[in-house]
Amino acid sequence: MPHETIDDAALDQLFREARTANAWTDRPVPDDKLREMYDLLKMAPTSANASPARFIFVRTPEGKAKLKPALSAGNLEKTMKAPVTVIVAHDLHFYDKLSVLFPHAPDAKNWFTGSSYFAEQTAFRNGSLQGAYLILAARAVGLDAGPMSGFDAAKVDDAFLQGTNWKTNFLVNLGYGDPAGLFPRSPRLDIDEAARFE
Template identity: 55%
Template sequence: MPALPDDAIDQIFREARTFRWWEDRPLAPETLRAIADLAKLGPTSANSSPGRFVFVVSADAKEKLRPHLDEGNVRQTMSAPATAIVAYDTEFYEKLGFLAPNSPDAPSWFAGKPKAIEETAFRNSSLQGAYLILAARALGVDCGPMSGFDRKGVDAAFFPDGRIKSNFLINLGYGLREKLHPRQPRFSFDEFCRIA
């Protein structure tokens, strides 16, 4: 498989930034669908796909989210065209018959094993949230991923049956580049990697 051209890598990684200020420009539902359709293709353990995304777009949904945001995240979230709640299904293993047909015993790896469920669901929904960021950037949409919210409050507001639990949030839209500060430092290869 050939490497992506430099301008594509720039868009997804080198020039991409975390945005907190947004253009007053909506995100079309088709764009959100296209982002999710790309993100779902990323690998997860046993193709378990425990991630669940809620795209908070309407004024009513934003107001439902507002009281659960840390104070410092209210402005950027309320002004974003969309906010993805990246969450995970604690009963994801019930779908493994469909998602992992080559492993017919896969549901038994998780059923009745809360530690395995939580560890797998949280890890893989985190991966799926990262895929969502990369998919959005690839389609020209800027992202502002964040913690800084009350998970229990968001879960009660958006997932009241208790089956789905929130992981983190991603604001989505078209970022105001003039509001960016210089990119913060990153480690050199030798500071965070080694080849064994």
């Protein structure tokens, strides 16, 4: 079905004026806002509707204390000050839910159980997509996002994911950004530098 382009204000909020937050106000992020964000991101596409991403919303002092040893020095202060830090992970056994998520293909689980490599690649690729959807959904509900590498994934797994089949991919700080912490916007590649038409 045809869709109209969303208006300029929405495009600005999602893309053109959106910035990576590096400093945060003290305004809290209620759990209901995180649920609203999740209810948007879960609707975006993944392969076979597999939805392998798993999210840990770290928002308590105890949770931040567990996360702190895994952070690089450059990410420490802003992550400790962010109201929420999301651990974007993926479930290596995502296929256990395909009977619910992809019911019209009863044998879909078998597509993945025969190859741990294929399952891991599917989980990582589509979990990464869902992490990107999280950033856009956060912006759509009025939050700022600060996605980052610069941490020890094994330490995060050890602190938060023991006893699961989940693996850490990346982190996203969420909250209401302090404009004083913004860097000048970095350049972007033009389409002729980043794409080909064949």
